[in-house]
Amino acid sequence: MPQKEAEMFFKSESRYRMLVENSCDIIFSLNMEGYVAYVSPAWKKILGHEPSEVIGHNFKEFVNPEDIPRCENVIIAVIRTNSMQEMTYRVQHVDGSWRWHTARVNRHRDENGVHTLFGTAYDVTERFRFEELMTRTEKMTMISGMAAGMAHEINNPLGAILQHAQNIERRVSADIPANVQAAAEVGVSLDLVHAYMQKRGIFDFIGHIRTAGIKASEIISNMLQFSRRSDAGVEHVNLSAFMDKTLELAGTDYDMKKKYDFHRIELKRIYAADLPPVLLSVAGMEQVLLNILKNAAQALAGGESAQQPRITVTTRVAQGMAVIEIEDNGPGMNEKTRQRIFEPFFTTKEIGVGTGLGLSVAYEIVTKGHHGLIDVRSHPGKGSCFTIKLPLQGGA
Numbered sequence: 001m002p003q004k005e006a007e008m009f010f011k012s013e014s015r016y017r018m019l020v021e022n023s024c025d026i027i028f029s030l031n032m033e034g035y036v037a038y039v040s041p042a043w044k045k046i047l048g049h050e051p052s053e054v055i056g057h058n059f060k061e062f063v064n065p066e067d068i069p070r071c072e073n074v075i076i077a078v079i080r081t082n083s084m085q086e087m088t089y090r091v092q093h094v095d096g097s098w099r100w101h102t103a104r105v106n107r108h109r110d111e112n113g114v115h116t117l118f119g120t121a122y123d124v125t126e127r128f129r130f131e132e133l134m135t136r137t138e139k140m141t142m143i144s145g146m147a148a149g150m151a152h153e154i155n156n157p158l159g160a161i162l163q164h165a166q167n168i169e170r171r172v173s174a175d176i177p178a179n180v181q182a183a184a185e186v187g188v189s190l191d192l193v194h195a196y197m198q199k200r201g202i203f204d205f206i207g208h209i210r211t212a213g214i215k216a217s218e219i220i221s222n223m224l225q226f227s228r229r230s231d232a233g234v235e236h237v238n239l240s241a242f243m244d245k246t247l248e249l250a251g252t253d254y255d256m257k258k259k260y261d262f263h264r265i266e267l268k269r270i271y272a273a274d275l276p277p278v279l280l281s282v283a284g285m286e287q288v289l290l291n292i293l294k295n296a297a298q299a300l301a302g303g304e305s306a307q308q309p310r311i312t313v314t315t316r317v318a319q320g321m322a323v324i325e326i327e328d329n330g331p332g333m334n335e336k337t338r339q340r341i342f343e344p345f346f347t348t349k350e351i352g353v354g355t356g357l358g359l360s361v362a363y364e365i366v367t368k369g370h371h372g373l374i375d376v377r378s379h380p381g382k383g384s385c386f387t388i389k390l391p392l393q394g395g396a
């Protein structure tokens with residue numbers, strides 16, 4: 001009889017216990033000072049520690065320090081309003097990584113008048129990652145459209161500046177007969193005009209216009225990548241061999257050699273033996289990988305870590321995609337930086353060192369040019385790891 005069975009169920013403590021201990025969510029109880037009185041076995045499945053390593057400790061030992069004040073406010077609200085409240089915070093996995101959890105907390109007063117906090121918590125990290133990815137995709141579509149539009153607009157006047165700087169130099173050259181003739185017609189000596197310009201440094205100014213213009217053109221041509229969908233140079237390549245070639249290229253780059261001591265960095269390669277060929281735009285993907293390697297070298301050169309600087313490059317196949325991972329053991333980055341690194345012009349480097357375009361261009365090339373994915377894992381002091389996933393079937 002169902003009614004009777006239900007009554008029996010609620011009389012049995014062992015069945016209650018079975019419900020709690022088999023819950024997929026973490027069920028917990030804290031005293032009013034925040035010390036853990038109970039956590040269900042789901043804690044071990046989700047976060048890796050044995051419940052006995054958690055019980056008796058304060059919840060603050062496991063929660064990210066940035067999120068503790070928020071949790072405390074929620075707990076105060078639970079106590080004050082005597083009602084269930086929700087909080088979202090980061091909690092540390094036994095492997096050191098942070099997982100986002102949402103918990104619903106309430107207060108209970110037992111027959112002796114003792115108050116406890118109790119609740120359930122579940123992991124929302126994947127949902128957050130997905131939402132972050134969606135927001136990033138939307139934001140990037142908007143920003144990159146704007147950047148490409150701006151680049152097109154700036155390209156013409158910039159071309160004119162460079163062209164006219166060159167014209168000025170040409171118009172005072174004695175090697176061009178039309179100049180000599182025009183000078184004679186107005187009664188001036190071209191040699192003297194030339195000497196005057198030299199003496200007053202006018203040729204140097206023109207040189208500066210040209211160098212600055214070329215630098216601006218490089219930035220513009222990066223921004224134009226945002227609207228370019230090129231199929232040029234698409235080839236089937238072996239990713240590991242391609243990675244080796246790119247590492248070799250990075251090693252010969254002047255900046256990498258001289259400024260960032262690339263040869264000092266230990267390169268570790270973990271290549272899958274059975275990688276099928278991947279269809280990609282050779283020039284595009286080379287640019288992506290060089291950008292990431294350069295960032296890693298810059299991060300490793302800037303850090304004061306005592307450990308041997310190292311870049312680990314991994315290739316493998318996962319879920320029908322070819323995966324490249326580039327990991328450094330540099331200073332890593334905080335959460336705020338991590339969330340913004342794919343935005344155009346976001347940089348933490350000094351003016352002249354970085355324009356903040358490297359990763360935004362990489363993002364465009366990987367996602368739009370190759371229908372792939374690019375993401376980063378990083379924590380302060382724990383290095384950074386960039387992952388690129390490329391579809392094994394379909395085109396670049």
Ligand SMILES: Nc1ncnc2c1ncn2[C@@H]1O[C@H](COP(=O)(O)OP(=O)(O)OP(=O)(O)O)[C@@H](O)[C@H]1O
Pocket residue numbers: 291295296299328330331332333337341342346347348349353354355356357358359360383384
């Ligand atoms: N491996 C890394 N370690 C630590 N921080 C990184 C790493 N890679 C990127 N970053 C951060 O991401 C920011 C953006 O990188 P991005 O490559 O887009 O621009 P940039 O390197 O600053 O400038 P540019 O690439 O245009 O020279 C960097 O300024 C840095 O703060």
Ligand SMILES: [Mg+2]
Pocket residue numbers: 291294295354357358359
């Ligand atoms: Mg860069």
